[in-house]
Amino acid sequence: MVTSSRPNRPLATGRPTIADVARVAGVSTAVVSYAVNGRPGVSGATRDRVLRVADQLGWRPHAAAQSLRARSEVVAMLVTTRPHPPSTHLFELVVGAQQVLNRAGVELALHLEATHAEAGAAATRWWAERRFDAFVIPDVTDDDARVSALRRRHAPVVLVGGGKPSPSVAVVDAGNDGFVEAVELLHALGHRRIGYVGGSEALRSTARRIRVLRRVVESAEGEFFVATGDGDDGTATVIHRMLSADDAPTALVTDDDHGALIALDTARRLGLRVPWDLSVIAGSDSTMCQLAEPPITALPFPGAVLGAAIGAATLGLLGAAPATPDDAAPVLDARTPAPPQVILRATTAPPPRST
């Protein structure tokens, strides 16, 4: 049901005017103007009354209001549905970034376009129009049209997940320490054949994670498997293929909570019992991991800290002052000197005997 009442008069008049303030304060509009501009010729008592009424009515002199608005900077986050749908954790990043930006008087607007090319073209236009002052680009890929379009214009850009920094480009990434810890836990349990489940390898964060984890597994003389696929069906298909092979991995680390749930579901369809036949660790925790059957061992997702880092990097590019010292540099490594600890639940055990 949508109930919408059309205004029966222009809404602009709903905003208090100087005449409203003058009427309520019992003075002329000229006196209101003198009072709020601190000009002489108005008694202290009158000035106080005018300012109190203005405050009560929520009125501010138009010029001041306009200059306030002109000063407010606006940052756009460029989300796309293709080639990769937004992560389940994007909302946490948005909220974390927005809090740091808002405290410094900067707005964060969310923009969703279908493709990178469309988002790049729109952002270039907005930049030329001075509609936005900076851009945040999540899920950066190789040959990302959003990045190339904005880099060419020297627009301030924060890349989330990887890329090359420059005077106008900051890069924010959560790093892979937690994933390394997850793999080391599996090694300690006796696993030698370990698989990673993630988004497309075109995603810069996925590509780097794969490089790091491959090195860790192979340096322990283990065998490393990779399954990347887009969307729920794609992920289910690649996990199914990986687990059906001879000498399949005995343990999986997935990019996020969603991937781990799909891994559990695929294992069940294949008749594999978790954790006795297969161990699973989710790369990002959520209530879903707690409620799954069995509950899923997981890495905490540093959404608030990563979001705050995005906000701080954006302020840095804008030359804007952070509102609090904490907002200045919420560096992930500094806040979490030890790698984020794996939350042990029920999906991790030694590998089956036969291996």
Next chain:
Amino acid sequence: MVTSSRPNRPLATGRPTIADVARVAGVSTAVVSYAVNGRPGVSGATRDRVLRVADQLGWRPHAAAQSLRARSEVVAMLVTTRPHPPSTHLFELVVGAQQVLNRAGVELALHLEATHAEAGAAATRWWAERRFDAFVIPDVTDDDARVSALRRRHAPVVLVGGGKPSPSVAVVDAGNDGFVEAVELLHALGHRRIGYVGGSEALRSTARRIRVLRRVVESAEGEFFVATGDGDDGTATVIHRMLSADDAPTALVTDDDHGALIALDTARRLGLRVPWDLSVIAGSDSTMCQLAEPPITALPFPGAVLGAAIGAATLGLLGAAPATPDDAAPVLDARTPAPPQVILRATTAPPPRST
């Protein structure tokens, strides 16, 4: 890891200037100005060259850019973490609303505050400062400080989930047809004791849903149970209490996917087998409902349509023209003339024999 490069020159100069265009086009800045403003004294060929260069460099005359920016209206969505954390589906609403608004040249900015009182105070200030042109308020409660603060100022407000419409206030709500259908399905299976699990009854959408469902259950001479609680722990506690009682309900309808997963988990802890001892229907579907064990019978969540309705209602209040006829009035009832169909999975069965 956060890598951030400070600009070594003011970033403002990264934006192309009229001098850049003049240099590249090989003309004076005066000629550029004449060309883009369509004034006489510039040959067609020169004008074409100047416009092509301006386009390549991404430059637009500042006045035009400023008027574009001044024309762009900005809407704030006022999200709070208390008294109710944002729903798992909020992101879908944001994206749906944003698409309709953006096509009409209106921005949607997301704002998160701790409490309703803080959000109301901030929004009042922003409204006086002309920082935003309208506000979207999700999860409206009784005595919602966000609503009362903005209603007093006659600011354009879209209430999501219930409230009283007025010339400056539109109300958007998904209605309860799907929930009524879910209850009727349970009746058809033979259930007579039916429980509803939702957020706080202070939420207007929850309060109305309870009234509607109570009427449906009691008109079929059934017994209606209600369990409302905030957060995962709160929800688990109220479900546990409801299911532990003598003459507990034999079927639950939950507000959302999250609530259904918690219901499954609570049933398991109590030794109840779903669906043989207890049927469960999730009020909003998600991948989680598909992947749960057993997969959960659910109502489709009309996130995109509800989001679009929020966007359309906002445009209506702003007096802005929708970009497409579809954007004008995505009324839920009109698009779904039959009530949204329950997606049958594995959590619904006849009640146990003994009842």
